Amino acid sequence: MVKITFLGGCREVGRSAILIESKDKNKCILDYGIRFHGEERLPYDFNKDNLKAIALTHSHIDHSGALPYLYKDNSVPLFTNPVSLALTKVLIKDMISISNYYYPFGFRELNRLIENSYNLDNGFRQKVCDNIYLTFFNAGHIPGSVSILIEVDNKKILYTGDINTKTTNTPIGDIYVVSAKNSEMPTDENKIVDFTDEVTLYGVIKAKIQEEPEEYRYYLGYKGED
Numbered sequence: 001m002v003k004i005t006f007l008g009g010c011r012e013v014g015r016s017a018i019l020i021e022s023k024d025k026n027k028c029i030l031d032y033g034i035r036f037h038g039e040e041r042l043p044y045d046f047n048k049d050n051l052k053a054i055a056l057t058h059s060h061i062d063h064s065g066a067l068p069y070l071y072k073d074n075s076v077p078l079f080t081n082p083v084s085l086a087l088t089k090v091l092i093k094d095m096i097s098i099s100n101y102y103y104p105f106g107f108r109e110l111n112r113l114i115e116n117s118y119n120l121d122n123g124f125r126q127k128v129c130d131n132i133y134l135t136f137f138n139a140g141h142i143p144g145s146v147s148i149l150i151e152v153d154n155k156k157i158l159y160t161g162d163i164n165t166k167t168t169n170t171p172i173g174d175i176y177v178v179s180a181k182n183s184e185m186p187t188d189e190n191k192i193v194d195f196t197d198e199v200t201l202y203g204v205i206k207a208k209i210q211e212e213p214e215e216y217r218y219y220l221g222y223k224g225e226d
């Protein structure tokens with residue numbers, strides 16, 4: 001059975017972090033961000049045995065800020081892309097430098113994270129280990145942002161991350177500026193149901209997508225309470 005554990009980001013804005021576990025106990029982490037206030041700013045900790053990969057949707061630190069913590073004593077691959085990695089590096093450096101809050105990691109862990117980063121092109125189906133695959137899709141939120149399709153034990157789970165399906169002038173990568181609908185995500189009911197035949201994360205309930213297609217965009221873009 002596939003197990004999904006939300007380590008943060010539920011009924012709160014910030015510290016988005018999701019642990020996905022296969023029936024063989026292999027693990028993947030999708031995002032590991034920080035919260036901007038309060039005493040507990042990191043996501044919940046977890047047993048890192050059999051952690052096979054980490055994947056990042058985008059550089060905003062509510063999704064990326066706590067990633068260095070996972071590199072204290074780990075060298076698992078971080079799947080991302082050059083734009084997200086460059087932005088994440090700048091944002092986390094800044095966060096460590098100017099914050100009054102004590103984060104249990106520093107530049108050493110950030111450097112180890114960078115050393116273990118791998119580019120994953122959008123649309124490429126990356127094998128992580130037996131029965132776990134990752135595929136990125138442009139999410140249209142900020143440069144470098146992706147939604148992550150994770151296939152675990154032949155089940156498909158789509159984690160949208162922050163997503164924008166409307167037309168904007170968001171730069172794609174660091175070269176092109178496009179005036180087109182940025183997201184590569186399917187935008188009508190049938191497509192998304194075909195696409196995610198199991199579960200859609202980020203508070204999106206499949207039944208609602210099927211019954212109320214008009215509300216699909218609303219749910220996908222919603223970042224507050226459920």
Ligand SMILES: [Zn+2]
Binds near residue numbers: 058060141162
């Ligand atoms: Zn964001």
